Amino acid sequence: MLETKQIFKNREYLRPSYTPDELPHRDEQIHQLARILAAPLRGETPSNIFLYGKPGTGKTATVRYVAKELERVSDRAPLKVKVVYLNCEIVNTQYRILATISDVFLRNLEDTRGEKFLKSAGLPRRVPMTGWPTDEVYHSFFRALDEDRQLAVVILDEIDKLVQRSGDEILYLLTRMNLDLKNAKVAVVGISNDTNFMEYLDPRVRSSLSEEEIVFPAYNALQLKDILEKRAKISFMDGVIGNGVIQLCAAHAAREHGDARRALDMLRVAGELAERDGAELVTVEHVRRAYEKIEQDKMVEIIRTLPTQSKLVLYSVVLLAERTPRRIVSGDVYEVYQDLCHQIGLDVLTRRRISDLISELDMLGIINAQVINRGRHGRTKEIKLNIHPTQARAAIHEDYSIGSLETLILPSQSLRT
DNA sequence: AATCCACAGGAAGCCCGGGAAC
DNA sequence: GTTCCCGGGCTTCCTGTGGATT
Structure with missing residues (x-):
């Protein structure tokens, strides 16, 4: 560890708690x-x-x-x-x-x-x-x-x-x-x-x-770039920031209502990822991964605070996503959900309600649900998971009323073709 | 052309917990 | 302490949808 090249001079300057001596554009x-x-x-x-x-x-x-x-x-x-x-x-x-x-x-x-x-x-x-x-x-x-x-x-x-x-x-x-x-x-x-x-x-x-x-007013991309550059100078070692890194952080944050805190966060996480890799340079690839990590962390936090029933619905989707190559439709989700409820001893909610819960998960961006018509096979919602199954598992797992997920089995009958 | 599937999603109302008013 | 009211979660019942199938 001592031999790896240092990336940070002092990462505290990138944290939101730090009050800088000068505030550009303010x-x-x-x-x-x-x-x-x-x-x-x-x-x-x-x-x-x-x-x-x-x-x-x-x-x-x-x-x-x-x-x-x-x-x-x-x-x-x-x-x-x-x-x-x-x-x-x-x-x-x-x-x-x-x-x-x-x-x-x-x-x-x-x-x-x-x-x-x-x-x-x-x-x-x-x-x-x-x-x-x-x-x-x-x-x-x-x-x-x-x-x-x-x-x-x-x-x-x-x-x-x-x-x-x-x-x-x-x-x-x-x-x-x-x-x-x-x-x-x-x-x-x-x-x-x-x-x-x-x-x-x-x-x-x-x-x-x-x-x-x-x-x-919100900062625009140019102003964010300016802010990031000033902070980067004091918090990173000289010359470790690769080409385009700061622009990319600024661009991402500018799209999200010009939030400077997020921009600084992204830069810090990118630096930390580079450090962990033992890289000599923070690259745009690190920024991309930092962006993804921050997004995922946000999701995990949202899942953690979900009510138990919603978690169970989400878990049904996770199971289906992992175990079947088929597209996931609301009917299948409901069947798996019902089964999980029985295993845990939780009340089974109606189809109608689950339909709403699925829509809520969609609104939160955890899943993507799209209404499609399958002709003779009726009308459904086709569901895609928007997060890593393993991460979803970890977040759901913490709910004590669900208990140990490993003991839950996906009944083969709900996987029938 | 008619039928039909398998749901979506609106409307109305029940139930319960919690806070305000009495 | 009791009563009242409200909102949110949930159920029941319902109508609508549009392309594959007949």
Whole structure:
């Protein structure tokens, strides 16, 4: 292993968690965001901002970048800036959001004024992660914040997830705080890739959250290429990227709504494949395989989360695909399915229902089902498997209610001609 | 030309679990 | 704690389809 040539310099730079020092093709968004967030430094009331755009268009990276710069610059400004970044997919209740934010400011206060000060002001050192009434948490946050002349930038990433789960009450609270605060100010930055999500909001919240809106358009192939090249330079060894590799990654990702995250993923996986091969060069062939691998992984994930009945239908198709040269039609699938149900002891669903399940599998892209007329032999759906049988097996296998697939036998009678 | 196969897929309604309202 | 309502999974019943077969 030591003798094989190294491909990566540092692959961490290709992971989605990494925030780069420069963001190509996002100058406009960076400026807009910076301009809006810097306004309070000159004494103006901050505006709340709403960012939206498809996944992988650099929303999170841009916000984090601007936030970092802002905090740095604000040392010299009359107003301190403190940024709190929250991913609402993870921190997804009102309470936990408030608790997390107040924790930041309480800690801050303790650092600058000491523990004694907190005690004399009647403020707690920490907010427990559970247990308090929500309004008490809110008040400790409010007071801790208002102790200083400062600007709190609260970034709520994937804000649609929050509203879905816990409603928009917290947004109402946060966006109205400026009316009551004497010294400090709050700016809320909401990030979402669901553009329609605004419609579920209370009109008051909607108007205050979207005082400013910044749209992140999808990257086109050229821009993606640019981004990939910059990243490749720092993450790969010199000269290991073959001809056309980056273009191909960019082209693939551009077709899928310009998702830069996917493009970087593909490049990384291609590199890993090359590394495993002991190759000296990452080639377009590696990219092709990386693309396939990513697609397959996605499928496996989908299969894993399928309901048991659907898995069984899919497994019937897998068995037929493996064991018979004939074309697979819905009738055969149903027979095999019935038999498997009996073996496992699962309820047998009706033909009609299975017909729907097959259509669902088709929609998910796991299989291809096409309606054909076979004349005297009636009307059917002809089914083709869109994934490796072995991989499908592996994903289905994990369902404990199906049990060990090896013990299941394909009855010969359902294979009759 | 008539028939017929073997399903597709629409319509209506049942049942059940879970959340909101009382 | 009870009641109400809703949505999703499912069944029953049904009509439609179009080319191979008669």
